[in-house]
Amino acid sequence: MAIKDQCEICRKRYTDECTETIVYDGISCSSYSRGINLEKDSNSDGELDNQVQSPVFDGTSSSGEFVFTSDYLKENTSIHGWLSFLLLAITLGGIISAVYSIMQYNPSEFEGSKILALGDVVIGVMLLGVAIYSVYSFIQRKPNAVFLGKTYIVAVFATNLLSLFGGDFESSGYGSVSHIVRSLIWAVIWFSYLCLSEQVQEVIPKEYRKLHNSDYYLLVALIIVPLAFIGWGIKDVASTHEEEMSTFLQETPLRDGEYTDGKVIFSVPKDFNCEVKEANGIKVYTIENDEIGSITLCSDFENDQSEMNINDYWTNWENEEASGYRKELIVNEKREVNGYPYYFKVTRYEINDSYVYWRFIMLFDNASSKVCVISTYDGGYDSYIEELLNNIRFH
Numbered sequence: 001m002a003i004k005d006q007c008e009i010c011r012k013r014y015t016d017e018c019t020e021t022i023v024y025d026g027i028s029c030s031s032y033s034r035g036i037n038l039e040k041d042s043n044s045d046g047e048l049d050n051q052v053q054s055p056v057f058d059g060t061s062s063s064g065e066f067v068f069t070s071d072y073l074k075e076n077t078s079i080h081g082w083l084s085f086l087l088l089a090i091t092l093g094g095i096i097s098a099v100y101s102i103m104q105y106n107p108s109e110f111e112g113s114k115i116l117a118l119g120d121v122v123i124g125v126m127l128l129g130v131a132i133y134s135v136y137s138f139i140q141r142k143p144n145a146v147f148l149g150k151t152y153i154v155a156v157f158a159t160n161l162l163s164l165f166g167g168d169f170e171s172s173g174y175g176s177v178s179h180i181v182r183s184l185i186w187a188v189i190w191f192s193y194l195c196l197s198e199q200v201q202e203v204i205p206k207e208y209r210k211l212h213n214s215d216y217y218l219l220v221a222l223i224i225v226p227l228a229f230i231g232w233g234i235k236d237v238a239s240t241h242e243e244e245m246s247t248f249l250q251e252t253p254l255r256d257g258e259y260t261d262g263k264v265i266f267s268v269p270k271d272f273n274c275e276v277k278e279a280n281g282i283k284v285y286t287i288e289n290d291e292i293g294s295i296t297l298c299s300d301f302e303n304d305q306s307e308m309n310i311n312d313y314w315t316n317w318e319n320e321e322a323s324g325y326r327k328e329l330i331v332n333e334k335r336e337v338n339g340y341p342y343y344f345k346v347t348r349y350e351i352n353d354s355y356v357y358w359r360f361i362m363l364f365d366n367a368s369s370k371v372c373v374i375s376t377y378d379g380g381y382d383s384y385i386e387e388l389l390n391n392i393r394f395h
Contacts, residue, residue: 068208073141077203086190087135090152094131097124097156111301111369113237119229126222127155133218141203143210148218149194155222157187237301259285260395263299264372267391269384287388293378295388303369310343314360317375318347322358326350337389340365359385365394 079087101124110116130152137145160183194200254260257267259274261283268274272289287295302309331346342363349356359382361374372392376385 068205070141070143073203073205073208077141079138079203081199082193083138083197083199083203086149086193087138089186089190090131090149091135093156094128094152097131097159098128100124108369109303110233111237111303112240113233115229115236116233119226119233122229123159123226126225127152127159130155130218130222138203143204143208144212144215145204146194146200146209147211147215150191151219151222153187153191153194157184157191160184160187258391261285261299263301263368263370263395265393265395266297266372266388269295269387272384289384292381292384293376295374295376295384297372297374299370299372301369302364302371303366305341305343305364310362313362313373314345317360317373319358319377322349322351322356322377337363338393340392340394342389355380357382361385361389363389363392368394370394 101121105117105121107114107117110120130148134145134148134152136142137148160180164177164180164184254265255267258265259268259276260266261276266285268287269289271292272287272295274285274287276283276285278284282298282300285295285297287297327347327349329345330348331344333344335342335344340363342361345360347358347360349358357378357380359374359376359378361372361376363372363374365371372394374388378384
């Protein structure tokens with residue numbers, strides 16, 4: 001700090017304690033004491049000296065310690081460089097989050113739930129609110145500015161991470177995998193910047209920072225509101241599915257030899273026997289022929305047809321005992337039957353000098369977001385697959 005600046009904030013100035021003859025030669029004063037004496041000496045006319053007193057000191061402090069204020073920081077610091085770029089990015093990011101969620105409002109992408117779709121909009125609008133509040137706090141040098149900036153970045157990181165785990169991606173643009181991954185990386189970089197930047201420390205010094213009660217309320221709202229909409233939406237989806245299934249079972253007549261779990265109707269291949277069990281609210285059908293093989297069939301709601309999601313299902317459905325044998329994936333294709341797209345994987349296992357084939361199928365109905373999952377094991381005879389697929393229909 002320059003000697004002249006030291007004089008202006010020295011608490012000994014205008015008192016008998018100041019015994020130095022000051023020469024502004026760039027050398028620090030040996031008697032300098034941080035703080036300020038708020039009393040002014042009178043001039044020869046009995047009037048107070050017109051020296052401008054710094055606004056950065058707490059007049060009620062008995063110790064005379066230096067105290068930062070927003071006015072002082074606004075007058076003596078500037079926002080530029082990377083910090084100004086960050087605030088611009090926060091502003092644009094908040095606007096994009098709100099506008100994109102509103103423009104993309106589509107309950108059909110959330111299994112028909114308006115509540116889940118509305119929750120996505122609410123999250124976007126909340127991010128915009130936090131973004132505006134953060135930028136305003138930095139400009140006004142509020143003590144909670146850094147906290148708000150970090151809160152916004154963590155919220156963006158969390159929403160992008162959920163999108164990444166959700167697996168429902170667009171081919172390009174804001175909802176694509178590449179954009180989500182870039183957003184996660186930038187979130188980490190910007191959070192680190194707020195923690196380590198010297199400019200941020202200068203604009204909002206650590207000793208000046210503090211939180212208000214409203215900041216805690218904001219943090220709680222950012223956690224509770226999205227969770228409330230998600231929970232409410234999941235309950236709404238489950239209730240809708242249960243109602244649809246009940247209506248379907250009551251109103252849909254079955255032909256001879258047909259079975260249904262409320263989502264799909266299918267016929268058992270010739271010479272196969274069928275048994276049904278219920279696990280976790282899902283009906284699982286076991287269809288067997290001792291000479292040909294065994295079929296496991298069930299259905300659920302699923303509209304994610306990404307390669308990642310298909311492979312996750314495929315991995316989870318593999319028989320643990322069979323996975324220990326030598327194997328080879330010999331078919332990995334996307335096909336179609338009766339207007340329904342399906343993904344077909346065939347794995348060949350070598351067991352005791354013979355082959356066993358595992359055929360895994362995911363059959364989708366795009367109109368209802370339903371999927372039929374089929375897993376079969378046989379010794380190589382597979383004509384029953386075509387018969388089974390041709391007799392499956394969705395409601």
